[in-house]
Amino acid sequence: PAFGLFIFTIARDPLRIIILIAGAFFWLVSLLLSSLIWFIAVKASDPQDERLQKGLLIFGVMFSVLLQEAFRFLYYKLLRKAIEGLVALSEDGCSPISIQQMAYVAGVGFGLMSGAFSMINLLADALGPGTVGIHGDSQLYFLTSAFMTMVLIFLHTFWGILFFHGCEHRRWWEIAAVVIMHLTVSGSSFCNPLYVGSLVPSYLLMAAAAAWAYLLSGGSAQNLRRFLLCK
Amino acid sequence: MTELSAHLPQFQHGQLTENFPDTHLSNTNDNSERRRHDNSERRRNDNAESETNGQPQNNIQRVVEQDEEEDEELTLKYGAKHVIMLFVPVTLCMVVVVATIKSVSFYTRKDGQLIYTPFTEETETVGQRALNSVLNAAIMISVIIVMTILLVVLYKYRCYKVIHGWLIISSLLLLFFFSFIYLGEVFKTYNVAMDYITVALMIWNFGVVGMICIHWKGPLRLQQAYLIMISALMALVFIKYLPEWTAWLILAVISVYDLVAVLCPKGPLRMLVETAQERNETLFPALIYSSTMIWLVNMAEEDPEAQRKSKNSTYNKQAPASQTQNEDAEADDGGFSQEWQQERDNRIGPIESTPESRAAVQALPSNSQMSEDPEERGVKLGLGDFIFYSVLVGKASATASGDWNTTLACFVAILIGLCLTLLLLAIFKKALPALPISITFGLVFYFATDNLVQPFMDQLAFHQFYI
Numbered sequence: 001p002a003f004g005l006f007i008f009t010i011a012r013d014p015l016r017i018i019i020l021i022a023g024a025f026f027w028l029v030s031l032l033l034s035s036l037i038w039f040i041a042v043k044a045s046d047p048q049d050e051r052l053q054k055g056l057l058i059f060g061v062m063f064s065v066l067l068q069e070a071f072r073f074l075y076y077k078l079l080r081k082a083i084e085g086l087v088a089l090s091e092d093g094c095s096p097i098s099i100q101q102m103a104y105v106a107g108v109g110f111g112l113m114s115g116a117f118s119m120i121n122l123l124a125d126a127l128g129p130g131t132v133g134i135h136g137d138s139q140l141y142f143l144t145s146a147f148m149t150m151v152l153i154f155l156h157t158f159w160g161i162l163f164f165h166g167c168e169h170r171r172w173w174e175i176a177a178v179v180i181m182h183l184t185v186s187g188s189s190f191c192n193p194l195y196v197g198s199l200v201p202s203y204l205l206m207a208a209a210a211a212w213a214y215l216l217s218g219g220s221a222q223n224l225r226r227f228l229l230c231k
Numbered sequence: 232m233t234e235l236s237a238h239l240p241q242f243q244h245g246q247l248t249e250n251f252p253d254t255h256l257s258n259t260n261d262n263s264e265r266r267r268h269d270n271s272e273r274r275r276n277d278n279a280e281s282e283t284n285g286q287p288q289n290n291i292q293r294v295v296e297q298d299e300e301e302d303e304e305l306t307l308k309y310g311a312k313h314v315i316m317l318f319v320p321v322t323l324c325m326v327v328v329v330a331t332i333k334s335v336s337f338y339t340r341k342d343g344q345l346i347y348t349p350f351t352e353e354t355e356t357v358g359q360r361a362l363n364s365v366l367n368a369a370i371m372i373s374v375i376i377v378m379t380i381l382l383v384v385l386y387k388y389r390c391y392k393v394i395h396g397w398l399i400i401s402s403l404l405l406l407f408f409f410s411f412i413y414l415g416e417v418f419k420t421y422n423v424a425m426d427y428i429t430v431a432l433m434i435w436n437f438g439v440v441g442m443i444c445i446h447w448k449g450p451l452r453l454q455q456a457y458l459i460m461i462s463a464l465m466a467l468v469f470i471k472y473l474p475e476w477t478a479w480l481i482l483a484v485i486s487v488y489d490l491v492a493v494l495c496p497k498g499p500l501r502m503l504v505e506t507a508q509e510r511n512e513t514l515f516p517a518l519i520y521s522s523t524m525i526w527l528v529n530m531a532e533e534d535p536e537a538q539r540k541s542k543n544s545t546y547n548k549q550a551p552a553s554q555t556q557n558e559d560a561e562a563d564d565g566g567f568s569q570e571w572q573q574e575r576d577n578r579i580g581p582i583e584s585t586p587e588s589r590a591a592v593q594a595l596p597s598n599s600q601m602s603e604d605p606e607e608r609g610v611k612l613g614l615g616d617f618i619f620y621s622v623l624v625g626k627a628s629a630t631a632s633g634d635w636n637t638t639l640a641c642f643v644a645i646l647i648g649l650c651l652t653l654l655l656l657a658i659f660k661k662a663l664p665a666l667p668i669s670i671t672f673g674l675v676f677y678f679a680t681d682n683l684v685q686p687f688m689d690q691l692a693f694h695q696f697y698i
Contacts, residue, residue, distance in 0.1 A: 017315055018650055025647045028640055032679050035687035042686075057690055113643070117636055117688060145692075 016105045023109020030071035034064035107160020111153035151202045158209035327463040328625040337416040338471045364476035379499045406438040409464045466621035489664040616665040623673045640680040644672035
């Protein structure tokens with residue numbers, strides 16, 4: 001589905017593609033830095049202690065979430081500057097792309113990159129022979145991974161919109177809400193393999209974020225009804 | 232470069248001997264052309280082209296300057312489109328290389344080394360290995376430098392026939408021999424039975440159409456496709472025959488060399504371009520990928536400038552990079568061509584260049600101002616750049632423990648580097664090396680992802696945590 005989003009909404013406009021790739025790049029850099037921190041922590045600690053390792057991993061995840069949001073903010077700043085440049089360059093004085101579109105594309109960029117990194121090795125392994133969960137792990141590993149990844153990608157997209165909107169209108173509580181949501185979702189994934197604990201809240205949060213972002217982008221129940229009835 | 236080919240005897244993978252001279256030559260030519268355009272550019276600021284031949288410059292300068300500012304804006308405005316026009320072929324090339332590496336095991340087997348890298352890396356100590364790879368890289372780079380200088384010298388002394396001959400031989404070799412090997416390996420991998428006659432027919436057709444497309448006229452898409460295929464083939468050869476550490480070292484040093492050769496006043500590539508510009512000649516159908524080339528020959532009468540420009544661009548596009556040498560040269564050229572070509576394309580628009588039209592154009596007085604549809608401007612990128620990008624991504628997918636993550640990371644890094652380079656191009660309006668930024672990003676991301684991110688992601692996937 002995320003890839004479908006990409007093809008239908010982004011692939012046609014080159015500027016959006018660039019913003020997408022740049023968004024993916026920023027996410028990548030944030031991942032790099034967070035894994036650097038985690039790596040240092042692991043190297044500095046005792047490799048035998050299971051609980052410590054797991055604790056470090058959790059710490060790494062949280063730190064990574066915070067870093068991701070920080071990079072989203074940095075990206076927002078960059079895009080603001082870019083918009084000013086584009087406005088100056090354009091012929092009729094208005095930017096060829098609005099900040100909301102940018103927010104959407106940035107969110108998709110983040111999401112795609114995060115999803116790709118989460119899924120792609122899994123997919124490659126899935127092509128090979130083997131049985132899922134043969135060692136007593138859950139048999140639904142692949143399925144739940146796929147769903148979780150999809151929900152994360154969508155969430156990133158919505159968070160992008162919300163985040164940028166919050167930055168635009170200086171509503172700090174919106175930004176804080178995004179960060180808290182992100183932390184919650186990542187935290188809920190700690191309940192795995194108790195999948196009901198992670199998938200269900202994530203989907204609920206996604207629905208909430210979707211509705212919020214939709215409203216922020218100017219939609220309303222009326223628009224939705226009109227769209228669905230194809231008026 | 233030509234000389235180099237002559238000196239190089241058949242080594243075990245003798246395929247690469249002759250390529251070098253061609254590449255260099257092409258590059259030189261390209262460089263000259265680029266320089267020329269560059270100079271014109273500076274004067275006109277993307278709009279007026281008339282200067283290519285040198286004659287019209289004076290006449291047109293005034294006209295051009297009026298539109299300078301508009302042109303700048305237009306250039307930047309359409310910059311996004313140009314970037315995409317370059318993204319797509321680079322992505323395609325990388326995809327082809329990665330797909331081949333992943334499926335055909337031939338290219339990851341160590342079957343020996345090139346004669347250019349005589350020191351083996353299967354040594355006992357780390358120090359010995361490091362030393363060997365440094366020596367290998369040094370030899371390779373010096374070969375490239377020598378070839379480039381040779382090319383410059385040849386160009387200065389107008390040995391065009393030699394250059395042409397080298398180009399043709401290189402592309403012949405590449406189109407026929409390398410693709411034959413590639414096809415054979417693909418068939419082996421998928422266990423497809425094929426008789427020699429069919430293969431001969433296929434390779435013959437492929438090669439002949441390729442030669443025509445690249446060196447003469449042909450549909451734009453087909454030409455682009457052939458250039459991409461050739462770059463992919465070259466990159467695959469590199470990946471196969473360069474040992475590990477040597478490959479990374481060479482990538483790093485090549486980008487430094489590219490930077491130096493293109494930007495320093497005494498750099499060989501710069502001299503090449505200057506010479507070409509002084510002579511008001513177009514570069515040879517070198518190893519340059521051009522994104523647009525559509526005009527017809529009959530447009531020449533109406534718009535000599537445009538024609539000239541397009542011809543140059545077309546030429547640049549046409550030279551496929553055949554050999555390693557070429558690549559090196561191309562890499563340098565790529566920097567030039569990219570920037571220069573963009574300017575050119577911006578000014579001229581796509582044009583199909585043939586020797587006849589070029590001659591016709593150059594004979595005409597350039598006094599008409601070109602009015603191009605800004606949409607049709609294109610960008611050019613040297614084939615060497617394609618090749619080295621693909622080498623980086625291919626090596627990442629072949630030898631990384633992080634596998635797809637690393638490949639993806641390098642891919643994004645290279646694309647971002649390309650974006651930045653094009654941005655710099657739009658700002659500085661000079662020939663720029665396309666390699667350094669992208670390769671630096673790619674290398675940094677490769678090593679970082681492989682060593683840092685991979686264990687992290689592994690652990691996360693194991694516990695099924697999500698960040």
